[in-house]
């Protein structure tokens with residue numbers, strides 16, 4: 001079964017969240033009847049559902065919808081995949097790039113599916129460490145490649161706007177399975193994602 005694109009908001013959930021956002025905005029000392037804010041609780045309720053739509057999507061199905069038999073046995077890398085997620089501790093965004101590599105074992109996957117599954121896992125409440133491992137395990141369990149590697153580099157608004165206010169810090173997380181547990185393979189991947197051909 002093909003995966004479904006998220007296109008509708010649940011009326012009940014939108015109404016619930018809307019009411020709660022109205023309370024939050026009022027608790028912060030604002031006037032929810034003024035022009036700019038009248039529709040904010042509803043807009044925010046819809047935005048939050050959009051940003052967490054990944055709960056309703058099945059990443060394994062997305063991969064399975066585009067797997068092909070192929071005798072290619074070298075490394076496949078998709079790098080610089082844009083990523084936007086929400087930190088589950090503060091409900092603030094973190095964003096950056098994901099780099100994914102795998103070594104096929106008789107099957108390849110349509111390249112556009114890798115960014116798609118990054119989105120599915122990123123559009124949930126997350127921590128960067130779990131996000132990295134969920135992407136890794138999903139590819140490993142579904143495609144069953146000889147190896148898979150995921151590196152994520154991200155900036156966290158909860159660090160940049162509050163707390164320690166380290167505005168230029170980037171958090172890097174990585175995970176490796178199969179062939180990528182070997183130092184040479186891992187180093188080749190890390191070298192390839194850190195250099196540009198142009």
Ligand SMILES: [Zn+2]
Pocket residue numbers: 087088089090091092156158159
């Ligand atoms: Zn946070």
